[in-house]
Amino acid sequence: MSVNLSIKDVPEAVADRLRLRAGRNHRSLQGELMAIIEQAAAAEAAGGAGRPESGLSAGVWQQGWKTVEDLIAERRASPPVTTPGLPLAVDIIRDERDRR
Numbered sequence: 001m002s003v004n005l006s007i008k009d010v011p012e013a014v015a016d017r018l019r020l021r022a023g024r025n026h027r028s029l030q031g032e033l034m035a036i037i038e039q040a041a042a043a044e045a046a047g048g049a050g051r052p053e054s055g056l057s058a059g060v061w062q063q064g065w066k067t068v069e070d071l072i073a074e075r076r077a078s079p080p081v082t083t084p085g086l087p088l089a090v091d092i093i094r095d096e097r098d099r100r
Contacts, residue, residue, distance in 0.1 A: 005037075025065060035065060 022032035066074075087095075 039065075 018032060019029055022029045025032060025035070027035065
C-alpha cells in the first residue's frame with residue numbers, strides 16, 4: 001500500500017531549484033521528490049545520514065543517481081577498455097578520412 005505525502009508552504013525559490021534539478025535529471029518534479037526521499041530512506045536504513053552511494057556496494061545493487069562529475073571520476077579511475085583484435089574508433093575514422 002502506498003502513502004500520499006504533502007509538503008505545504010514550500011518557498012518558491014526552493015520549488016524552483018527542485019524543478020531545475022528535476023529537469024537536469026530528466027524527471028518530473030514528482031519523480032525528483034520520490035528519488036530524493038528514496039535516497040534519504042536508503043541512507044537512513046544503511047545507518048548513514050549522507051548521500052547513499054550508487055552502483056555496486058558489497059555485491060548488492062542499490063538504485064540511485066550519479067552526477068556527471070561522479071561518472072567522469074569513475075571513468076578516469078577505471079582502466080581503459082580495449083578489445084584485442086578490433087580496431088580503435090580513432091583508427092577507423094582516420095582510415096575513412098584518408099580514403100577521401
